[in-house]
Amino acid sequence: MVSQRPGGAGRSVVSSLCGVLAVVLLPVALVAFWASVLLTRTDVFVDELEPVVSTPQVQEALTDGIVDGVLGVVQLRPVVEQALEGPLRTQAATVVASPQVAAAWTSAIRAVHTQLLAVMEGRADTQLDADGRVAVRVTIPVPALTSTLERFGVPDAASIAPVVTIPLVKADDLRTVRQVYRVADVVGPWAPAAVAVLALLAVALARRRRAVAAAVGAGWIVLALGLALVVMVAREPLMRRVTPPVARTIADTAYGLAARNLDAEIGVAVGAGLVLLLLAGVSGVVGRRRAGRPA
Structure with a gap:
């Protein structure tokens, strides 16, 4: 009967624990890293x-x-306003397609990202609308409408610059997301590295290193693909909760950005899992060939 080496059982337990944690914590690490780094990139947004x-x-x-x-x-x-509304709407539809409005939209989107970060960080100075919602505010100068407004007797028509507000989401509805973001902000930057260290420890301490490497690699692939499936399936039900349609369009585009960034991380995780499986397979082949050599 072969006796187990001193400390061998303890090393196996630690190896198994590290391996399980490396696999189970992978989706958490990916989401934490995404939330802590990619969400803060205003220019990308x-x-x-x-x-x-x-x-x-x-x-x-x-x-x-x-x-x-x-x-x-x-x-x-009232009768004059009714007569003004028709030509005003026609010209306004032309104005919103202008480069000036596109520039105003860009500034508004940048401000929205600042609002979202402020909500995530729980800052008291967050700029919300009267109903406590994160909103797009687009200030639109309308010099192209000046002649029409003056024709209807509007004084100081050139100085009018309406602010169009598009509410997106209530800050209170982001309470859970805010809590997740705070945790991710602390652990996110190093979470993937911690998972990688756990995987290395699991393999290094294992008695059957090839089997552990293969198990961790397969676990990473399965859970990473599972996270990708969750991200894909959750999109439609989440978007149905966003109203009005214009806010849904903006939210859906933002979700698409988030999904693409997270998918890139998922791809890296799947690639790392495949590398572990490949190394385990190659190591097994080499080991069998060495074992088959004559003494």
């Missing part, structure tokens, strides 16, 4: 959401906002 201004939902919302904003500040008789 802005670049992704800039083209949204050309979508029909956003252009319609901006057109309505211009009309409502202008009619809200002018002091005209």
